[in-house]
Amino acid sequence: MEANVVVEGGSSNSWLALVDSIVKIRSKVAEFPGKMKKVAEDDPRRIVHSFKVGLAITLVSLFYYFDHLYVGFGSSAMWAVLTVIVVIEFSVGATLGKGLNRGLATFLAGTLGFGAHHLANLPGRELQPILLGIFVFILAATVSFIRFFPRMKVRYDYGLLIFMLTFCLISVSGYRDEEVLEMAHKRVSTILIGGFTAIFVCIFICPVWAGEDLHNLAANNLEKLASFLEGFGDEYFRKSSEPESNKASLQAYKSILNSKQSEESLVNFARWEPPHGPFRFRHPWKQYLKIGSLTRQCAYRIEALNGCLNSDVQASPETCRNFREAFIKASSETGKAVKGLASAMRTMTLPTGDCPQTAKSKNAADNLKSLLRTGLCEGIDIVEILEVATVASLLLDILACTEKISESIHELASLAHFKRLEPDEKDGNPDLDKQKQVWQSSNSIASNHHHHIITIE
């Protein structure tokens, strides 16, 4: 069809451009359902969240509607709608953080704004606008500057914004003192109504806990490391004639490289959350940052190791059997040990004492190290040695990294009071299996712990 158009309107470029853009738009519209499906499949909780937002806004909109008909808060009622829309977020932590920030900031700024308004009234009508202007300028400049403080930015950015907003609206409103009090009272009440609606819907209908997401993210990232390590040895020594193995699972670690930002925001949200599921009051969320940073350290080295996979000089497996076996063993044993750590994270249960996997992985690493020290095997070409040595010493570096990860997880375990298991209990422990199931259905966790939330609210 496009070819047809070219023949007919070949002379006019603008026609062609038009047709071209129509075709583009059509293809974009055609892609839309597919994209929608992908967004929904990536995380089905997104659909639930959309319905929750719709519900919360409808509830509070109807309140606004009826308030207008039967006169109560007047135009202030719209603050309820505004608050719900602005406050409701995907996770409970984010919603609570925004709601608390907004509520507290409105209250503080309302008080301060009322004071400023009263003060500016004292010297008389002429000076009032000048004084108000000065107050607003000083406050706005100071608060804007404070927003640059890294710590403030992370936790109270939204509160500072609302503080500035409310102060200006109230102090400059130009009403008499009594009217300002009335207005402040209405604003605070409607914001409370909106805030509670948002928080209520967010917590009581299929809640999404940032803390749980953070915990799962940490465990998932460890699993990605593990699956790389398990698969790497075989992939590296694969003959080019053999079919490519599970390359996709080898590349999964790439998402860890840029996980810092999302980890930090999840930690920040999680700190606003009340106890839920296995996470008690004062759960050591900050420890997750440490684990995450070590995991990334490890992923950077894996990225370098992965570069060797595509290198042109690869070791020929025939000449160096000893080394190959030691290498594959070290890599896969460490993979297993990391997988064990990941599952310990996920179930929040740690075997007492050293786990056998860690010991095996250490043995394999020592074996590889001593092979390297003694100069691999004899009669092997020096070029090959060099190539192989690089890979091996990167691998040993990664193994050292996983040991640090293991330490930080043990720290987390003692801080967060993970369950302790006798080593022999671990295999086929019915309690553990049960807990795994509980873990995988987030709804049940959340619904078990609603009473905690209510006490905090």
Added chain:
Amino acid sequence: MEANVVVEGGSSNSWLALVDSIVKIRSKVAEFPGKMKKVAEDDPRRIVHSFKVGLAITLVSLFYYFDHLYVGFGSSAMWAVLTVIVVIEFSVGATLGKGLNRGLATFLAGTLGFGAHHLANLPGRELQPILLGIFVFILAATVSFIRFFPRMKVRYDYGLLIFMLTFCLISVSGYRDEEVLEMAHKRVSTILIGGFTAIFVCIFICPVWAGEDLHNLAANNLEKLASFLEGFGDEYFRKSSEPESNKASLQAYKSILNSKQSEESLVNFARWEPPHGPFRFRHPWKQYLKIGSLTRQCAYRIEALNGCLNSDVQASPETCRNFREAFIKASSETGKAVKGLASAMRTMTLPTGDCPQTAKSKNAADNLKSLLRTGLCEGIDIVEILEVATVASLLLDILACTEKISESIHELASLAHFKRLEPDEKDGNPDLDKQKQVWQSSNSIASNHHHHIITIE
């Protein structure tokens, strides 16, 4: 003093805790001026920004104040204050993006909301709240879902929020049709007033261009890579008896590892900005993402290389002079080549043909490669070879990486029409030096290009 308290009130723990927390608060307050100074020193434009925000808010607050006294927009005038506070951001691009999002979304949602309001009025008074509830629910749920689309989230998240907000406020307002029109008209006008105030102050008083920041970030990151490469060779072969050299400049590359997020948001802001300084209309901002990603690739490998610096087995410099010289040369020549790239980025001038630095770095790399292939020098201990080989092959991997970076910068140069210089012009070129100076004072760049902005507005 603390010891004194312990003696006096030793028996009561609560007293101690109180004193402890007072001491803590006092030390925090004492730290405050130092922190403030640091925040300001990190980027002095932050102080200017704070004053700009103060100014914009004061201007629009006084408008609100006088409007209330002489009656114009009525309570709608507060939307002007609200808009300024919410829209004004650090960089021009962010402010423009938010302003345009807010303006457009308000207009669209106002129209749609009016339509919904009118439609819901048709069947009669009883059905109206039900119909409105359904409309609001459908719209809120759909928009919330669309906000999860990655592309939408990046560019239009704020617009979608405001769209939802305005639609709900207008459609549910419960007024008669004429009143709704009046209200919508007032809201749009006051939002325009607020938006223009914010954009005006942001652009015309010491503007901060996201595009410029992005460009400088890319050049700075390259320089950090370069200074690592220049220093690494010497540091690696440093005898432990020698004093530590510039370790700080060696570690500067670490900030690159997590630069993805800030790069992406700068690109997003820059795309909203009108032409300014050397950046023309349709400047290829997306190419910076490519350069950034390659720079990070390189930084990951440098992170692995940096791990070798702290390794326990280091090559003894005496045994392997050939290798040491080749290694130091390859590392430092590549560092120089990358520095050349960084300065080409910064001045937006590229020498025609291959630059001599690149050729030198390639030579040095080839030399190192051939040394590795022939098995270094003879008579050297195998353990040492292995250690050294790892470092060398990582370095060669990094060199390959820098070539890719160089390619992507040449791509940028042709897309963005960098100036071309004959190789011999480059040294001591007065034009170039002049442009460097212009580059370093951002104010002059910006003030040269205000006419561009006005045409776009």
